[in-house]
Amino acid sequence: MTLQDTTTAHLPQVHLPRNPGMPLDMDWVMRAQANTSAIERRAASLPGRRSVKKDYQAAWLCKAISLIDLTTLAGDDTDARVRRLCAKARKPVSAPLLDALGMTGLTTGAVCVYHDMVPVAVDALAGSGIPVAAVSTGFPAGLSPFHLRLAEIGESVAAGAQEIDIVISRRHVLTGNWQALYDEMAQMRAACGAAHVKAILATGELGTLRNVARASLVCMMAGADFIKTSTGKEGVNATLPVTLTMIRAIRDYHAATGICVGYKPAGGISKAKDALVYLSMIKDELGDRWLQPDLFRFGASSLLGDIERQLEHHVSGSYSAGWRHAMA
Ligand SMILES: O=C[C@H](O)COP(=O)(O)O
Numbered sequence: 001m002t003l004q005d006t007t008t009a010h011l012p013q014v015h016l017p018r019n020p021g022m023p024l025d026m027d028w029v030m031r032a033q034a035n036t037s038a039i040e041r042r043a044a045s046l047p048g049r050r051s052v053k054k055d056y057q058a059a060w061l062c063k064a065i066s067l068i069d070l071t072t073l074a075g076d077d078t079d080a081r082v083r084r085l086c087a088k089a090r091k092p093v094s095a096p097l098l099d100a101l102g103m104t105g106l107t108t109g110a111v112c113v114y115h116d117m118v119p120v121a122v123d124a125l126a127g128s129g130i131p132v133a134a135v136s137t138g139f140p141a142g143l144s145p146f147h148l149r150l151a152e153i154g155e156s157v158a159a160g161a162q163e164i165d166i167v168i169s170r171r172h173v174l175t176g177n178w179q180a181l182y183d184e185m186a187q188m189r190a191a192c193g194a195a196h197v198k199a200i201l202a203t204g205e206l207g208t209l210r211n212v213a214r215a216s217l218v219c220m221m222a223g224a225d226f227i228k229t230s231t232g233k234e235g236v237n238a239t240l241p242v243t244l245t246m247i248r249a250i251r252d253y254h255a256a257t258g259i260c261v262g263y264k265p266a267g268g269i270s271k272a273k274d275a276l277v278y279l280s281m282i283k284d285e286l287g288d289r290w291l292q293p294d295l296f297r298f299g300a301s302s303l304l305g306d307i308e309r310q311l312e313h314h315v316s317g318s319y320s321a322g323w324r325h326a327m328a
Pocket residue numbers: 071073112230231232233266267268269299300301302303
């Protein structure tokens with residue numbers, strides 16, 4: 001595999017048709033189980049193994065950059081911070097490092113901000129082709145009046161957000177009210193119009209992996225283009241067992257409908273080596289098609305910094321034969 005194969009060759013120039021969804025299939029939802037102990041065993045085996053061949057790690061780290069929704073979601077966000085973030089999305093690593101890697105043109109997958117920051121981000125990213133994602137619907141708890149959550153989606157889209165990260169009502173999952181979850185998701189999907197919609201499940205608040213599996217299915221049936229683990233604000237955010245549960249739900253949905261739904265782990269992913277484990281898991285479970293920005297994103301505020309440090313380390317001293325080959 002060359003660096004070119006790993007990065008630019010797979011950038012999506014064509015957006016997939018949106019997930020059209022399907023009627024709520026309660027039998028399928030109730031059949032969805034998650035074998036917790038098997039999933040935890042499989043997840044526990046992942047970090048210990050050599051997930052990506054060392055020779056190609058730099059190439060995979062560049063790939064990871066192209067898959068980041070570079071995020072700031074803080075109460076003290078300012079226009080200046082968002083502009084700095086957008087500049088970083090355009091040039092994710094220093095110019096000398098980009099040159100050394102031969103990766104001119106590398107950008108992050110998107111920038112993710114609160115609704116109020118959308119106009120600033122849209123302006124700062126003009127002409128870059130990098131989409132702005134807005135967290136809407138009363139993020140992070142999603143407990144504002146429903147009509148206001150729908151209105152917020154409309155305002156974010158009108159302000160130029162091309163992707164909307166909605167939050168679901170956790171109580172619908174905790175009470176097993178799948179019809180209410182489906183209806184909520186379908187209305188949010190409709191409010192997004194042409195924008196892509198990512199459904200944040202807030203998995204750390206859903207109680208069980210079985211609930212995660214069922215909520216994943218219901219959101220996909222209701223038209224979510226992506227399912228996303230967390231807001232980054234829950235006590236427990238993205239984990240490997242949750243990831244296995246959600247990507248297997250994506251695999252089942254694809255097998256039954258032919259529709260590809262994307263996956264976004266988010267919250268607490270800050271280390272380059274963890275990003276490689278996620279990419280390895282996606283490759284194993286879903287295949288290369290899901291290693292593209294239209295079907296996979298990391299939601300992360302600090303991952304890029306660690307990846308940049310690791311790439312600097314590679315370029316400064318550890319050119320192996322394989323890496324030179326990858327650069328050829
Ligand atoms: O959606 C993205 C998350 O809020 C980012 O979480 P993080 O700040 O822990 O990386």
